Amino acid sequence: MTDRACPCGSGAALEICCGPFLSGAAVPPTAEKLMRSRYAAYVLQNIDYLKETLWPKYQDGFDTVATAKWAAENHWAGLAVLETEKGGEADRDGTVLFEAKYLTGGELKVHRELSRFRKKAGRWYYIEAL
Ligand SMILES: [Zn+2]
Numbered sequence: 001m002t003d004r005a006c007p008c009g010s011g012a013a014l015e016i017c018c019g020p021f022l023s024g025a026a027v028p029p030t031a032e033k034l035m036r037s038r039y040a041a042y043v044l045q046n047i048d049y050l051k052e053t054l055w056p057k058y059q060d061g062f063d064t065v066a067t068a069k070w071a072a073e074n075h076w077a078g079l080a081v082l083e084t085e086k087g088g089e090a091d092r093d094g095t096v097l098f099e100a101k102y103l104t105g106g107e108l109k110v111h112r113e114l115s116r117f118r119k120k121a122g123r124w125y126y127i128e129a130l
Pocket residue numbers: 006007008009010014017018019036037040
């Protein structure tokens with residue numbers, strides 16, 4: 001590993017930020033950290049991680065090929081977490097409002113999403129966009 005900055009924009013190095021989550025060495029303790037690590041997974045094109053952190057019931061319907069294509073076609077240009085509600089270490093569910101900037105076809109776009117997360121057996125999962 002190098003000391004490259006984590007793509008999630010936290011300002012910390014990848015290896016002490018989302019890196020351990022992406023490699024499976026640790027699980028994100030909060031919904032926001034899961035959300036950030038999922039953004040980092042898009043940037044690093046870690047498609048398996050995107051599937052594994054999806055609510056188990058939805059994993060069968062996960063389109064690996066389409067997600068990989070989308071992740072690869074866009075140039076990810078930054079993440080801003082705007083608001084979180086619950087999703088803390090003692091919570092079982094929570095929401096995160098964020099904006100992810102990306103370049104596609106030479107145009108800068110913003111994906112704004114209110115995401116819902118839920119914890120099961122000590123792990124946070126992404127449920128859906130609200
Ligand atoms: Zn990070």
